[in-house]
Amino acid sequence: MFSRGCLRQASRVSSRSLPIRQTIRRTTTDAAKAVPEASEARLTAAAYVATAVAVASSGWYFYQYGPTVYAVTPAEHGLHPTKYPWVHQGFLNTFDHQALRRGFQVYREVCASCHSLSRVAWRTLVGVSHTVDEVKAMAEECEYDDEPNDQGDIEKRPGKLSDYIPSPYANDQAARAANQGALPPDLSLIVKARHGGCDYIFNLLTGYPDEPPAGAVVQSGLNFNPYFPGTGIAMARVLYDGIVEYEDGTPATTSQMAKDVVEFLNWAAEPEMDERKKMGMKVLAVTTIMLALSIWVKKYKWASLKTRKIVYNPPKDILK
Amino acid sequence: MPVSSRIYNTLFRRNYVFVGLVFGAAFGADIALDIYADKFWDWKNQGRQWKDIRHKYVTEE
Numbered sequence: 001m002f003s004r005g006c007l008r009q010a011s012r013v014s015s016r017s018l019p020i021r022q023t024i025r026r027t028t029t030d031a032a033k034a035v036p037e038a039s040e041a042r043l044t045a046a047a048y049v050a051t052a053v054a055v056a057s058s059g060w061y062f063y064q065y066g067p068t069v070y071a072v073t074p075a076e077h078g079l080h081p082t083k084y085p086w087v088h089q090g091f092l093n094t095f096d097h098q099a100l101r102r103g104f105q106v107y108r109e110v111c112a113s114c115h116s117l118s119r120v121a122w123r124t125l126v127g128v129s130h131t132v133d134e135v136k137a138m139a140e141e142c143e144y145d146d147e148p149n150d151q152g153d154i155e156k157r158p159g160k161l162s163d164y165i166p167s168p169y170a171n172d173q174a175a176r177a178a179n180q181g182a183l184p185p186d187l188s189l190i191v192k193a194r195h196g197g198c199d200y201i202f203n204l205l206t207g208y209p210d211e212p213p214a215g216a217v218v219q220s221g222l223n224f225n226p227y228f229p230g231t232g233i234a235m236a237r238v239l240y241d242g243i244v245e246y247e248d249g250t251p252a253t254t255s256q257m258a259k260d261v262v263e264f265l266n267w268a269a270e271p272e273m274d275e276r277k278k279m280g281m282k283v284l285a286v287t288t289i290m291l292a293l294s295i296w297v298k299k300y301k302w303a304s305l306k307t308r309k310i311v312y313n314p315p316k317d318i319l320k
Numbered sequence: 321m322p323v324s325s326r327i328y329n330t331l332f333r334r335n336y337v338f339v340g341l342v343f344g345a346a347f348g349a350d351i352a353l354d355i356y357a358d359k360f361w362d363w364k365n366q367g368r369q370w371k372d373i374r375h376k377y378v379t380e381e
Contacts, residue, residue, distance in 0.1 A: 092360075092361070093365060093368070094369055097368060128370055130377070131374070131378055134377065248376075274361075278361055281357055281360070282354075286353070
């Protein structure tokens with residue numbers, strides 16, 4: 001019923017102006033009239049049944065495969081981090097380099113006692129948060145293995161700009177042994193390596209409650225932090241108000257230090273961010289101009305085709 | 321002589337002039353884009369970049 005009705009409508013509309021089609025239409029309508037009433041009713045019933053089957057099968061499919069099944073409890077998943085409006089995450093914003101300098105100070109005085117930053121070299125800090133002389137002085141405070149001497153022994157030498165920031169432990173096993181089996185992760189790429197990025201790390205650093213909530217099970221040697229998956233984290237709260245004294249006079253509150261160190265770690269993970277954003281800005285500017293030009297060229301080339309008119313005059317003798 | 325034919329005669333008529341124009345314009349546009357992108361970047365990030373805080377830490381040049 002549906003399909004036949006549509007066909008009849010369409011043929012009536014399209015063939016109104018062409019006399020030659022009218023004869024064809026007449027034959028089709030005659031054929032349609034010849035269909036008996038019983039067959040139309042059967043067609044309608046078939047359409048209802050087909051619709052019901054389609055709806056039911058798609059419903060069954062979504063019941064079977066649609067809902068997501070979570071294998072972990074919310075506690076095991078960890079509390080979702082609060083979203084903060086990080087200025088440096090704007091499309092065209094760089095890092096606040098004063099905050100990077102403060103963040104490096106926090107890393108050096110607090111985090112560096114357990115966490116390595118093994119993929120960041122001293123030289124990368126030059127012109128970002130410190131001057132050359134400052135970085136050279138910091139590097140020289142550390143000792144690195146030198147080339148073997150004439151007896152083949154490895155001697156120590158003061159660090160250079162090209163050296164990487166030294167790790168607190170010689171290897172992962174030493175780090176585990178010193179931290180009751182827990183490995184403090186390397187912080188070079190930690191912002192990229194954790195879901196939630198900056199928000200997660202900020203929430204983790206500032207989210208330690210004074211004491212675990214009633215009913216929460218905290219294993220010995222672990223600390224309660226709702227943002228950490230599983231809520232039991234080996235790292236204790238480290239950022240307390242005033243634990244660091246900033247050289248630029250910024251009050252060193254817990255959240256200020258967490259914000260600064262998160263921004264610094266974001267820089268460590270994405271030192272190329274400025275170049276990336278600048279390049280994206282240029283690409284968008286150029287492609288916008290190119291898009292406008294190509295639209296204009298298309299309109300220019302198609303103008304003659306779009307405005308022409310094709311007229312068909314049927315031969316007179318075919319009407320007889 | 322109308323302006324259009326003067327442009328044609330000076331710029332488009334000889335191929336080496338035209339190709340030179342294309343390459344020169346490409347270089348010029350790229351340099352100009354870089355300069356203005358950097359200017360916009362510096363304006364958007366006033367006070368946030370290292371060059372804005374550098375004077376606090378550099379003792380002698």
